[in-house]
Amino acid sequence: MLNWLQRLGRGALDNFAGLGRASLFLGHTLSGLPSVLAHPRRVIAQLHSIGVLSLVIILVAGLAVGMVLGLQMYNTLVDFGAEASLGPAIALTLVRELGPVVAALLFAGRAGSALTAEIGLMKASEQLSGMEMMAVDPMLRIVAPRFIAGVLALPLLSAIFSAVGVLGGYFVGVGLLGVDDGAFWSQMQSRVDFYDDVLNGVIKSVVFGIIVSWVALFQGYDTVPTTEGVSRSTTRTVVYASLAVLGLDFILTALMFRDV
């Protein structure tokens, strides 16, 4: 019993200590932003590698999700004779919800875990230590550019996800199931609002970008510098980042779409 309490206490303390370190880490990363802006090329290079990592899976998943949405929503809407609303239904689901969330989950699994592994291995092989001894701050040189790149990349990837999803829904709805082509697009145009829907979706994906990049980079930087430590941190990145995205999504949705 005492043992159990002790373990619980130790676990709680460890978690708080970890949270403290993570906050300091974020602060340190943010303090590096000016230096990153002075070297935009570093961000662009990271943006490229992160984008390339995630693009294929985002395209494929976006298309698949859009096609499934087309099928499912058509089946419901057709009962009410409202299949002309298929366009806005698909677009709203994607732009408000599935685009930011699914893209963030895929991003955490693909790019997030890769970032953790990269930084963790740099730590385990003393590359970060070596950099410090060369009077170069790895927080500024390695972490900060990746953070910015991650925060910029996710909204772009979410947008691509949503766009490809709409196309997928269009193929199924208009191409296979015979929904009217003109109605599909014109209804979508009139019912999707730029501020309420598109912008809120973008805000969501920016928040998710911050969270996923933060978790991934922190887990890499804070890793136990052994092979096993790195593999555990990589797993943790995917789990923590995914849970954080889902939890935050609920909160953000509640705040954003109260009276829409």
Place this chain on the structure above:
Amino acid sequence: MSEMTGSSETLVQVRGLKFSYGRRVIFDGVDMDFLRGKVTTIMGPSGTGKTTMLRMIGGQLRPDSGQVHVDGQSVPELSRRQLFELRKKMGMMFQTGALFTSMSVFDNVAFPVREHTNLPEQLIRDLVLMKLEAVGLRGAHKLMPAELSGGMARRVALARAIALDPLMIMYDEPFTGQDPITVGVIMQLIRKINDTLGLTSIIVSHDVAEVSAISDYIYLISNGKVIGHGAPSQLAASGSGWVTQFMHGQPDGPVPFHYPAPDYATDLLDGAGHE
């Protein structure tokens, strides 16, 4: 202050250094001097804190008490910015080489130069090729670290460590795990670079023969204390049990072979109680 900074002959001065990892005491009052222009070696069994000492000198770890002065500056008291300024004058070759795996040999050596100077790319190219030539690897500048042997990786790390013409260079176990020819090459390089560039070298090692051949001065540490120091010939002739054990490679003696542990019998009996 002026007294603490030591004579201008001494580049690095360690006084009364104490440090522990948690409850494990690593240093318990260590004094050392590293003279300018000399090759000084820290020797000691595995796990005595040789790497830790280099990290103290480089300011990556702070002592619990005691002083570390480098070039007249008290390292533990420096701000982050001052520390980084000081580190530009230090080169370090890590135990594993610590090359950036995502960069070619050329870019690895160019890295500190690009970070700390605004030299045009043409000049950087000449400079990097010169440093690589000094370690005999100019021909390998296009290779990636994964394509290098362990010995080559260390030589590249050496070229990178001297890229900014530092005042001093620290080598962490430069010979471990190398074939005899590579060991010979690295030994010659350390001595040659020290003498031609006029810098100060600190080596951490437990390879007695190699180190005796190239060092001007040796510190032997064990159990948190300096147990002997002097020129290699003095140490080899020393009458002290500790020093003899180490210099002549005897497995047991005053230096214990075991990591500190509770009594063996108690430990075994305790283990039985757990199941």
